[in-house]
Structure formats: structure tokens, C-alpha cells
Amino acid sequence: MAPRDEAAGALPPLSxxxxxxxxxxxxxxxxxxxxxxxxxxxxxxxGFGWRIENARVLRARYRKLRAESRAPLLVCxxxxxxxxxxxxxxxxxxxxxxxxxxxxxxxxxxxxRNFASTVSRRALIYVMKCLPIRRAADRKEAALVLARLAHLxxxxxxxxxxxxxxxxxxxxxxPDAAAYGVGRLVKALPGCSVLCVYLRxxxxxxWSDLPRRGERFRAELSLLxxxxxxxxxxxxLEIARQIVGRLAEMEQAFDAR
Amino acid sequence: xxxxxxxxxxxxxxxxxxxxxxxxxxxxxxxxxxxELKVNSARLVDVVLAFEDExxxxxxxxDVDSVETVADCVTLIQQKLT
Numbered sequence: 001m002a003p004r005d006e007a008a009g010a011l012p013p014l015s016x017x018x019x020x021x022x023x024x025x026x027x028x029x030x031x032x033x034x035x036x037x038x039x040x041x042x043x044x045x046x047g048f049g050w051r052i053e054n055a056r057v058l059r060a061r062y063r064k065l066r067a068e069s070r071a072p073l074l075v076c077x078x079x080x081x082x083x084x085x086x087x088x089x090x091x092x093x094x095x096x097x098x099x100x101x102x103x104x105x106x107x108x109x110x111x112x113r114n115f116a117s118t119v120s121r122r123a124l125i126y127v128m129k130c131l132p133i134r135r136a137a138d139r140k141e142a143a144l145v146l147a148r149l150a151h152l153x154x155x156x157x158x159x160x161x162x163x164x165x166x167x168x169x170x171x172x173x174x175p176d177a178a179a180y181g182v183g184r185l186v187k188a189l190p191g192c193s194v195l196c197v198y199l200r201x202x203x204x205x206x207w208s209d210l211p212r213r214g215e216r217f218r219a220e221l222s223l224l225x226x227x228x229x230x231x232x233x234x235x236x237l238e239i240a241r242q243i244v245g246r247l248a249e250m251e252q253a254f255d256a257r
Numbered sequence: 258x259x260x261x262x263x264x265x266x267x268x269x270x271x272x273x274x275x276x277x278x279x280x281x282x283x284x285x286x287x288x289x290x291x292x293e294l295k296v297n298s299a300r301l302v303d304v305v306l307a308f309e310d311e312x313x314x315x316x317x318x319x320d321v322d323s324v325e326t327v328a329d330c331v332t333l334i335q336q337k338l339t
Contacts, residue, residue, distance in 0.1 A: 010318045139322045180302045184318045232317045
């Protein structure tokens with residue numbers, strides 16, 4: 001009989017084969033990390049000329065957070081470009097630090113059509129801690145991806161999701177767009193903290209595929225422990241709305257600076 | 258409430274979310290909610306919350322994973338009511 005995944009809570013159980021597959025993916029990614037982690041950050045810094053202006057402060061805070069607590073951690077960020085997951089990871093840690101603290105380099109859940117459409121892309125995201133998901137996936141399939149992510153977070157890795165479900169078409173955080181899946185994920189991980197990250201480039205007026213060349217980014221962090229007294233789906237949605245609500249507050253504070 | 262009445266109520270709740278009005282006009286128990294009625298998958302959550310409000314029931318996250326057709330909704334609500 002396939003083992004059940006204790007960390008998954010209300011999410012579907014993962015089979016022994018799926019757990020082995022995740023361990024294998026994680027190991028391959030970690031073994032190749034000395035290649036792809038510096039390459040990815042080098043491409044952002046040198047290829048595109050991007051810079052995170054307050055990276056030093058953000059990284060110090062993230063390091064402290066990871067050193068102080070081993071509680072499950074989910075990073076939730078606003079979403080404006082197709083490379084936000086890379087930018088957020090880059091904002092939170094240096095390549096060298098991630099090589100020594102591989103668990104702190106977040107897993108993320110990219111849209112399959114955008115990032116896994118060819119064999120080479122699939123291979124690339126396989127090593128880059130990604131669990132692709134189809135936007136129009138049926139609920140069982142989506143729940144299975146969430147279960148995989150919950151398993152990885154439950155065993156000490158960090159996850160990264162965009163709780164609005166996609167890039168904001170208005171260019172602003174949209175509280176009504178809260179995707180309930182993020183709430184379901186948090187509920188499945190007892191004691192889970194959520195690190196909200198609001199990141200934006202100085203010239204990023206709306207959504208786009210890529211930030212402009214030479215873009216200067218700033219980010220803000222806010223730690224949240226979302227809770228809901230409501231059960232079931234309603235509770236999941238409430239938690240998702242708390243997270244997106246916090247990101248909307250961070251956006252207002254960001255604008256007021 | 259009979260199964261027919263329950264079916265009618267479920268269809269009434271689904272109506273504002275269905276983008277395919279032609280499929281809605283011919284709705285049957287086996288009609289697929291996402292593929293045929295073209296209800297946006299993100300809006301399915303609102304549909305389920307409407308079921309909770311209408312029938313005073315609580316639906317768990319995992320219950321929704323198996324909902325594909327209108328009949329699945331009816332069965333799920335019946336289970337929660339009993």
C-alpha cells in the first residue's frame with residue numbers, strides 16, 4: 001500500500017512513487033545548483049542589468065527568519081512579470097547563501113503553458129525547484145500539485161506562490177482575485193507562516209512579460225500567520241483573502257514611500 | 258427536498274456563472290460544469306460557497322476535488338444534508 005503523506009492534511013495523499021520522484025527532483029536540482037543558481041542571478045544582474053536596491057536588508061531579514069524558526073514557511077508575493085519568482089528568490093538570498101542553504105531557496109509553481117511547453121524548458125524548470133501547474137487544470141490535478149508543494153514545505157523547504165493566481169492585469173494587487181488554493185495549502189501545514197513579499201520595479205507601471213532592462217527593484221516583507229475559524233472551502237478562501245489583503249496594504253505603504 | 262428540486266436549485270445557482278448559455282439551456286445531470294457550462298474554475302469556489310449558504314451546509318476542500326458534473330453537485334449536497 002502506498003504511504004500516506006502526513007503533512008498534506010486535507011490535500012490528497014501522495015504515493016510512494018510520487019514522494020520518491022519529488023526527492024529525486026530535489027536532489028538533481030541541488031546537485032546542479034552550483035551551475036544554475038549563479039547562472040540565473042548572473043543573467044538577471046549582468047544580462048538584464050536588474051538590481052534589487054534594498055537586497056542587503058531583505059536578505060538579512062530572511063536569513064534571520066530562517067535561522068530563528070523551522071516552522072513551515074510559504075512566501076506569497078504580488079505578481080506583475082513572468083520572472084517574479086526568480087526576482088523574489090534573488091531579493092531574499094544571494095546565490096552563495098542559497099548554495100549553503102538550499103532549503104531556503106523557494107519552490108515555485110509556474111504555469112505549465114508558459115514554462116513547460118518544450119522538453120528543454122521542462123528540464124530547466126525541473127532542476128529549478130518548480131512544480132508546474134496548468135491554469136485550467138481540473139481540481140484533482142491542482143490539488144495534487146498543492147499536495148506536492150505541501151509535502152516539500154512540510155519537510156523544511158520553502159514554497160513560493162502568487163496568491164492572486166496570475167499576473168495582475170490592473171497592475172495593482174487585487175484582493176478579489178485571491179485564489180483559494182493558497183488558503184488550502186496554508187491550512188494543510190499546521191503552524192505555517194506566510195512571508196508576504198511586495199516587489200516592484202521603479203518603471204513597472206503594469207503587468208508585462210519581463211521587467212525593462214536596467215530595472216531597479218525594491219521589495220518589502222511582512223510576516224503573517226493567517227487563521228480562520230471557518231471550516232472547509234470558506235476557511236481556505238478567508239485565509240487566501242487575508243494574505244492578498246496584506247499584500248494590498250503593503251502596496252499602499254510602498255506607494256506612500 | 259426531492260432530487261429534482263435539488264437539481265433545479267443547483268442549476269439556478271450555476272446560472273450566473275455559466276458562460277455557455279446554450280449548454281445551460283440543455284443542462285442534464287451529466288453536464289460537465291467546467292468544460293460544458295464553461296464556469297471559470299476560479300468561480301467554482303463562489304458556486305460552492307453559494308451551495309453552503311443556500312443549504313446551510315459546510316463543504317470541505319477535498320469534497321470539491323471530485324465535483325465535475327451537475328449530478329456530482331446534487332450528490333454532494335445530498336450527502337451533506339443527511
